Amino acid sequence: MRSVFSDGDRESLSATAQGAVRFDEPMSRHTTLRIGGTADAWFEPDSISDLTSILMWCAERSIPVSVVGSGSNLLVLDRGIRGLVVATRSLRRLDLLPPTSFVAEAGVSTGRLLKEATERGLGGVEFLGGVPGTIGGGLIMNAGTNLGDFKDVTASVTSLRISNGSLVTRAGHQCGFGYRHSSLPQNEIVVSATFELYPRPRGEIEQAVRDLKDRRAEREPKGFPNAGSIFKNPPGLFAGKLIEEAGLKGRRAGGAEVSPKHANWIVNVGDALAADVLHLVDVARQAVLEKFGVTLEMEVKVVGEP
Ligand SMILES: Cc1cc2nc3c(=O)[nH]c(=O)nc-3n(C[C@H](O)[C@H](O)[C@H](O)COP(=O)(O)OP(=O)(O)OC[C@H]3O[C@@H](n4cnc5c(N)ncnc54)[C@H](O)[C@@H]3O)c2cc1C
Incomplete structure (x- = not known):
């Protein structure tokens, strides 16, 4: 398929971006189904400000922008994706906000959040046991299991508007979470979120996650x-x-x-x-x-x- 990027665009994008840029990138490398045609451009932002400046670059040229976490809930069509695909996995800062909250960038993996919470004796994200993906994808999907879902722990979500790079923060109850659904707008990229957990003995957390993973292993x-x-x-x-x-x-x-x-x-x-x-x-x-x-x-x- 014909790329939307001219040779001049390619040079300019590569020169403007701080993070890695690749052109004609096979999406089969980035989906757990191992399926998908090529993306015109693949961009791993170095930081939220790098992402903001590239969104502005795209807006000035009317280049379409889409976003991928870890591609674990995606079927990318065989003709690929026109425009720029933002890969959030490079946004992976995770901070404890004492006493019981975490602030996570969109590309933090669900497994890492669960591990850090478990090590600190903080309960609430046991539902993530065996659920692949990133925080951003998990929020969009309101991912979860019979132990709960993102809705239960999300205090706030911060997104960037694709059209102008402005930031918007919503409280958890404003994200329209439902069963494998959120109403977070499609013209925004989730960049970070705050999760409110609660003290729970580490042994109990580990047991709950083990039980969940055992049940999953039987049927998956x-x-x-x-x-x-x-x-x-x-x-x-x-x-x-x-x-x-x-x-x-x-x-x-x-x-x-x-x-x-x-x-x-x-x-x-x-x-x-x-x-x-x-x-x-x-x-x-x-x-x-x-x-x-x-x-x-x-x-x-x-x-x-x-
Ligand atoms: C083996 C396996 C087991 C699974 N088990 C479960 C399960 O038990 N429960 C469950 O709920 N799901 C499950 N899933 C599905 C998947 O793990 C979740 O939906 C996960 O939350 C997707 O996260 P991701 O980062 O891979 O998102 P992606 O697949 O990359 O993207 C999903 C959607 O979110 C959008 N998106 C991603 N990041 C952002 C962002 N930062 N800003 C805006 N939009 C974004 C994408 O554009 C896309 O529309 C499973 C998948 C696999 C492969």
Whole structure:
């Protein structure tokens, strides 16, 4: 696909950015499904001010901007992503705000926040046991498990407006958190958040996380790239059970497969294309609608050029 960056843009962007910039970057390197065409440009900001100046650079040239955390909930289309992709993983400052809060930049991994909280005897983020991703992606998705989700611990979220680089801070209750959903605007990039935890004995935290991980290990497919659950659970139902009862476990399209272990996971068993995954998504949706009258909604975000 034709890049939106001219040769002059490439030189200018590389000269303006402090952090790493790469052009024509395969997104399959940056998604846990290992799928996705190339991004015109990939940018890992050095700091929030570096990100701000590159957002202004893009705004002046009407270059589209999108954002990726660790790509664990993303299906990037085969034609790739036009414009600039901001990779937040380089924003990884994490500070304890005594006595019981943390301030985390967007690219801090969920695993690191859980580890630091556990070491300090602070409870509240046990729900993150085994949930991959970054703080930014977790907030956008309101990621969680049966132990809780981001909504329960988020005191505030700070974002940058893509159009003008201005900062906006919202209290947790203003973020519109729901089941695997937030109303944080799509024209903003989350840069940091404050989490309010509570004192809990380290042994209890570790036990809760171990139990959660053991339960997950029993039901989660292993060994093939995936993005976790493809669909949200409809109210009172389990998407995986509906897909299984529609007889689709093990169904393949190209290199994608409805996991024989958990029907709500689509796994990449060998060079799958996004089109293969989307085909299985359509098949599952259609079958579940016909058999049960239930419409499945995707949990995984589909991004890129259709
Ligand atoms: C093996 C496996 C197990 C999983 N288990 C669970 C689970 O138990 N519970 C659960 O909830 N999820 C689960 N997931 C899904 C995934 O881990 C979560 O949705 C996670 O929060 C995504 O974070 P990320 O950083 O990878 O976001 P990405 O996948 O990179 O992005 C997700 C969305 O957030 C946006 N985004 C990311 N960062 C920012 C930012 N800084 N500002 C603005 N927008 C941003 C992206 O544009 C995209 O729309 C699982 C995934 C895998 C692969």
